[in-house]
Each structure stands twice: as structure tokens, then as C-alpha cells.
Amino acid sequence: MSIEVGSKLQGKVTGITNFGAFVELPGGSTGLVHISEVADNYVKDINDFLKVGDVVEVKVINIESNGKIGLSIKQAKDRPERPEREERRPRPRGNNNQRRNKTESLSFEDKLNNFLKASEERQASLKRHVEKRNGRSR
Numbered sequence: 001m002s003i004e005v006g007s008k009l010q011g012k013v014t015g016i017t018n019f020g021a022f023v024e025l026p027g028g029s030t031g032l033v034h035i036s037e038v039a040d041n042y043v044k045d046i047n048d049f050l051k052v053g054d055v056v057e058v059k060v061i062n063i064e065s066n067g068k069i070g071l072s073i074k075q076a077k078d079r080p081e082r083p084e085r086e087e088r089r090p091r092p093r094g095n096n097n098q099r100r101n102k103t104e105s106l107s108f109e110d111k112l113n114n115f116l117k118a119s120e121e122r123q124a125s126l127k128r129h130v131e132k133r134n135g136r137s138r
Helices: 095-104 108-133
Strands: 008-017 020-024 030-034 055-063 069-072
Touching (some): 030 055
């Protein structure tokens, strides 16, 4: 059986290292499943997922010129297709939208002045709070 990039095969785990697992493929060749290709979530310890002797389904993700075979367990899993997203519907108009429309009709200078006023009020409030926490109330 020829091994080609993209093919899915059954293999047997023959060795485990801190960076991945070696899997024996049909025909006697061996490939490496890197620790990042074991599961969809973060894998801290590969021994939590695989043991020597486990039979796993792998996908061939690359074959290097020197004959090394890169494998993936997570890419070998069949995943259901994602459903298409529905079109976004406009939000119902309410009080927030009325307020938003009111501010949209203001000029840039008015918006800037409103922003500066609100910012100064927030800064003063924050300063009072910090002074009160530090015991330096007026």
C-alpha cells in the first residue's frame, strides 16, 4: 500500500516521546504524530491521550524528502460541516436607537464636547474615589 499525503490509515502506536508518538503504518513504515496533532485541545502530557499499542486512525499530512512521515490524529477525525450562518436581522428599534439617532445628528464639535465633558466627569469621579480610598478626603 502506497502512503500519500492526505490518505487516512490505521496505525499502531509503537513509541511515545515528550514531543509526539511514533505510529507504525501498514507496510511497516513509521510516522510521527506531533503532540500538537494529537487532539483539538491543548495536550500537556501525551500519555493522557495515547499508550503504546493503541490502534489509531491517522492522516498523512506530509512526507519529507528524507522519508520522514508526518501524521495527524486530529485531522483524521471526520467533522460535520459547519452550518451556514443565517443572515443577521436588524435589531428592533427602541429607546437605545432613539438616543443613538439623537447623537448621530450632532456635529463633530458637539460630539467632541460631549465626550470631553463625560471624560472629565469620569476622571473627577475616579480621583475622588482614589483619594477616599487613600484616606485623603476633602
